[in-house]
Amino acid sequence: MSEFLFQEDVSIVLCGEAGQGIQTIESILIQSVKLGGHHVCSTKEYMSRVRGGENSTEIRVSSKRICAYVNRIDILIAISKGAIYHLKERISNDTIIIGDDETLKLVEKEDVIKIPFLKTAEYIGGPIFANVIAAGVISRILNIDKEIFNECITAMFERKGEKILKGDLKAGEEGYKVGENILKSGKIKIEIEKNPKIRDELLLDGTEVVGMGCIAGGCRFMASYPMTPSSTLQVFIAKYGGEFDIIFEQSEDEIAAINMGIGAFYAGARALVATSGSGFALMEEGVGLSRINETPLVIYVGQRPGPAVGLPTRTSQEDLDLTLYGHGETPKIIFAPGNLEDAFHLSQRAFNIADKYQIPVFILSDQYFADIYYNLPSIYLKSVEIEHHIVKTDENYKRYELTDDGISPRGIPGFGDGLVVVDPHEHDEEGHITEDQNLRTKMVEKRIKKLDGIKKDSIPPELIGSIDYSILVVGWGSTYGIIKEALDNLKREDIAFLYFKQVYPLHDSTKKYLDKANKTIIFENNVESQFANLIKLQTDFIIDKNVLKYNGRPFSVEEVTESLKSFMEVF
Amino acid sequence: MKPEVFDVENADIAWCSGCGNFSILSTLKIVLAELEIDARELVLVSGIGQAGKLPHFLKSHTYNSLHGRSLSPATAIKAVNKDLKVIVTSGDGDMYGEGGNHFMHTIRRNPDITCIVHNNMVYGLTKGQASPTTLRGMRTSFQVEGVSEEPFNPLVVALALDASFVARTFSGDIEHMKETFKSAINHKGFSLVDVFQPCVTFNKINTYQWFKENTYHLEDFHDPTIKMKHLRESWKKINIL
Numbered sequence A: 001m002s003e004f005l006f007q008e009d010v011s012i013v014l015c016g017e018a019g020q021g022i023q024t025i026e027s028i029l030i031q032s033v034k035l036g037g038h039h040v041c042s043t044k045e046y047m048s049r050v051r052g053g054e055n056s057t058e059i060r061v062s063s064k065r066i067c068a069y070v071n072r073i074d075i076l077i078a079i080s081k082g083a084i085y086h087l088k089e090r091i092s093n094d095t096i097i098i099g100d101d102e103t104l105k106l107v108e109k110e111d112v113i114k115i116p117f118l119k120t121a122e123y124i125g126g127p128i129f130a131n132v133i134a135a136g137v138i139s140r141i142l143n144i145d146k147e148i149f150n151e152c153i154t155a156m157f158e159r160k161g162e163k164i165l166k167g168d169l170k171a172g173e174e175g176y177k178v179g180e181n182i183l184k185s186g187k188i189k190i191e192i193e194k195n196p197k198i199r200d201e202l203l204l205d206g207t208e209v210v211g212m213g214c215i216a217g218g219c220r221f222m223a224s225y226p227m228t229p230s231s232t233l234q235v236f237i238a239k240y241g242g243e244f245d246i247i248f249e250q251s252e253d254e255i256a257a258i259n260m261g262i263g264a265f266y267a268g269a270r271a272l273v274a275t276s277g278s279g280f281a282l283m284e285e286g287v288g289l290s291r292i293n294e295t296p297l298v299i300y301v302g303q304r305p306g307p308a309v310g311l312p313t314r315t316s317q318e319d320l321d322l323t324l325y326g327h328g329e330t331p332k333i334i335f336a337p338g339n340l341e342d343a344f345h346l347s348q349r350a351f352n353i354a355d356k357y358q359i360p361v362f363i364l365s366d367q368y369f370a371d372i373y374y375n376l377p378s379i380y381l382k383s384v385e386i387e388h389h390i391v392k393t394d395e396n397y398k399r400y401e402l403t404d405d406g407i408s409p410r411g412i413p414g415f416g417d418g419l420v421v422v423d424p425h426e427h428d429e430e431g432h433i434t435e436d437q438n439l440r441t442k443m444v445e446k447r448i449k450k451l452d453g454i455k456k457d458s459i460p461p462e463l464i465g466s467i468d469y470s471i472l473v474v475g476w477g478s479t480y481g482i483i484k485e486a487l488d489n490l491k492r493e494d495i496a497f498l499y500f501k502q503v504y505p506l507h508d509s510t511k512k513y514l515d516k517a518n519k520t521i522i523f524e525n526n527v528e529s530q531f532a533n534l535i536k537l538q539t540d541f542i543i544d545k546n547v548l549k550y551n552g553r554p555f556s557v558e559e560v561t562e563s564l565k566s567f568m569e570v571f
Numbered sequence B: 001m002k003p004e005v006f007d008v009e010n011a012d013i014a015w016c017s018g019c020g021n022f023s024i025l026s027t028l029k030i031v032l033a034e035l036e037i038d039a040r041e042l043v044l045v046s047g048i049g050q051a052g053k054l055p056h057f058l059k060s061h062t063y064n065s066l067h068g069r070s071l072s073p074a075t076a077i078k079a080v081n082k083d084l085k086v087i088v089t090s091g092d093g094d095m096y097g098e099g100g101n102h103f104m105h106t107i108r109r110n111p112d113i114t115c116i117v118h119n120n121m122v123y124g125l126t127k128g129q130a131s132p133t134t135l136r137g138m139r140t141s142f143q144v145e146g147v148s149e150e151p152f153n154p155l156v157v158a159l160a161l162d163a164s165f166v167a168r169t170f171s172g173d174i175e176h177m178k179e180t181f182k183s184a185i186n187h188k189g190f191s192l193v194d195v196f197q198p199c200v201t202f203n204k205i206n207t208y209q210w211f212k213e214n215t216y217h218l219e220d221f222h223d224p225t226i227k228m229k230h231l232r233e234s235w236k237k238i239n240i241l
Helices: A022-035 A117-124 A127-141 A146-160 A162-185 A196-200 A206-216 A231-244 A254-266 A277-292 A320-324 A340-357 A367-371 A437-456 A477-490 A510-516 A530-539 A557-569 B021-034 B051-057 B071-080 B092-098 B100-109 B154-160 B174-186 B208-214 B224-235
Strands: A004-006 A009-018 A039-045 A052-062 A075-078 A096-100 A112-115 A188-190 A202-205 A221-224 A247-250 A271-275 A297-303 A333-335 A360-366 A373-376 A390-393 A410-416 A462-465 A471-476 A495-500 A502-504 A519-524 A545-548 B042-046 B061-064 B085-091 B114-119 B165-170 B191-196
Touching: A009 A022, A009 A127, A022 A039, A022 A052, A022 A127, A022 A146, A022 A196, A022 A202, A022 A373, A039 A367, A075 A127, A096 A117, A096 A127, A117 A127, A117 A162, A127 A146, A127 A162, A146 A162, A162 A188, A202 A206, A206 A231, A206 A297, A206 A340, A206 A360, A206 A367, A221 A231, A221 A254, A221 B071, A231 A247, A231 A271, A231 A297, A231 A367, A247 B071, A254 A271, A254 A277, A254 A297, A254 B071, A254 B100, A271 A277, A277 A297, A277 A320, A277 A360, A297 A340, A297 A367, A320 A333, A320 A360, A320 A502, A320 A530, A333 A340, A340 A360, A340 A373, A340 A437, A360 A367, A360 A477, A367 A477, A462 A477, A471 A477, A471 A510, A471 A530, A471 A557, A477 A495, A477 A519, A477 A557, A502 A530, A510 A530, A519 A530, A519 A557, A545 A557, B021 B051, B021 B085, B021 B114, B021 B174, B042 B051, B042 B071, B051 B061, B051 B085, B051 B114, B061 B071, B071 B085, B071 B100, B085 B092, B092 B100, B092 B114, B100 B154, B114 B174, B154 B165, B154 B191, B154 B224, B165 B174, B174 B191
Parallel strands: A004 A188, A009 A075, A075 A096, A096 A112, A221 A247, A221 A271, A271 A297, A297 A360, A333 A360, A390 A410, A471 A495, A471 A519, A519 A545, B042 B061, B042 B085, B085 B114, B114 B191, B165 B191
Antiparallel strands: A009 A052, A039 A052, A039 A373, A202 A373, A333 A502, A462 A495
16 A cells, blocks of 8 residues: 655545534534644535435645635545445545445455444444544544544533543544554655644634624524525524524515515614525515515525526525526625635625615525635624614605615614605605606616616625736636635636626626636536626626536536636647 | 594595495504504505505505515514504405415414405405405306305414414494404404405405395404304304404
8 A cells, every 4th residue: 555645735525424423523623623723624515315325525634725625535534335436536546545344345445444433433332423433533644632632522512411422532532543553554644734823713614604794794683494505594593693683583485584584674674584596586576575665685595506406405606697687677786705704794795785775685605605614814804884874764754765876765664753665566755656657767767776876886806816817717606715726726927817706786897807818718607607698798798718517516626727727728 | 643643645545436445444544543553653564455555545654565475574573673563454365365374374473463354255456356265156257167166264274373363354344343453453462353345346246235144243252262162153154253
């Protein structure tokens, strides 16, 4: 067996059946790795089932900041029998497989380390301890202090009682022993630089950061219906809502959810709804209501492949079109954060900007982004504030007063002497039903006029890499970290990445950036290249090459790197 | 307080002359005045249909919602600001058809709101199709051979879901309607008032005369121990609770 040395970056993949505790190992390990002073990033893929099947989590440990999925597997921890088959396309000659001797019985590969995980687990108290033994092995190989590891185990299992905690600590210890033996054998050596400062950094996932941003944005009400991959945000608000006086309600369906959200915002509480796929389709009727009754709302869409049920637990960027279009014509804003800092600030901003323009604001995420964890030094909070856009009404108050900028001051019932009348029909300035054609024209123009201000407030795309580029890579939302790392790998001065975090309306600088490039290429997780179409519609610019992936999995750094290499060879 | 404080100046009332909605509107104003409810603390929430237009004719905060969706914003408004009095006005199609799922689950939630359903057993705004409460056999432009389904019985459903307040009244029995509205608005929790109301344009079967002949009062109105009896009474096709 050959020897494996990792000095900069190692990709460890854990694979097992649903119910075998893969997520538990992920939580313990990423914390241990971070506390041990390494940069860490984890991503996961899972099946739409509660037991069985094959789920996997990739944990990257690195000397540099990373926030991307790689296809490469350096070390595979196979917890289940099906793991090898499940990951066959990613296992290479350079992959070391560690697994239970029973599980790996039939694997004919040189670089396999067979360990009696299950027997050891049985000895400790049952097969449930197998995952913690595996975590201990990895932790030891990564040279993480046992104290740190035990700290993480305790944090995870303390609430489950002394007996379970004791078992898990013992399991971790057994894992450390196995890891020690592997190191002694000289098969694996990991010498990735440590930085003690990382210990104090934040370690968060896409969902948590969006949730924190929403709370920082003054969210006081959330109604939603569970649906992967947006449920995790609902869990977050349900869990922390009490501390921040947020009402959380699981509604009977998405239709009720969005109608509750709009009602709450009308009555004075900033409101959030979260959904995915066909749940979002059900909400479309309510989106129209928010647009005509000019009541703000923040809508989080965790995208997954569709249509209809599609691939419930997989990732995609397919719902841009549904977010963008809809019946009737009024403005809206769509954010698509690609990194954790942006996810926080855009989610926070969503509430201010929705309130300012009295429109629905969308946060487009997806399964990949919702589930990605990595460490970051901090989140800049100085610029964060809740902007108030509510007025105290008087007796002459008119909810839909015609104004120069199209924004009619928004009152709420019970604050002032005025009456707040909102209506889903075309309405007069007071909010009562009208069919007057001149008034209709004025109201349509009033609503669309808000777009001028919205455009001025829109967030420009971010240019990453050389400003003297001739090749421009375009991406939006969750592909950010993957494209960025691919560019870092290429180390070329003539290439840059234009990352869009606001996808509608596009900032005025968009065309200037695109025109400057000799060649342009876009990466999207959909088949129609929805964002390239939007760019063409808004700027008349046609992107040269569309690299599209729609199998429900994210792009990998290697895939993007290879695509860019072959794109550059063409000219 | 006088009921006129709830009048909307120059309101362009869209109902047919003789419509049962008129007496519901005027009675509601009287009740609100008698209960001394300030328009500034009152939110009327409605959906779509002829009944859904009522808030536009009664001076108050108004949240005219989408078809069938009135209970969801009404629940949220009350949850966000408990000092507001929240009343929903809806119709049989809006509440029991399009909004059926919200109807069931709002009863389970039991928010402190009042839900008045104008039940004329037919669709008005879309011109005469069957509603969930239309009686079997009635012919319409859509049900050309007559309605084939049993009508939806909102009272039985509400009682089965253990609704905290369930009542039925008739727009032609002003005194009864007034007392019912009053009790419903004063009730803490979800109160359902199903109001029989003739549609003079599209329902030639369930007329004023027909309602007078086919309804009767339950005497033991307030006794909560007789739910099962009410349930049995509600199973009968027509009655007033």
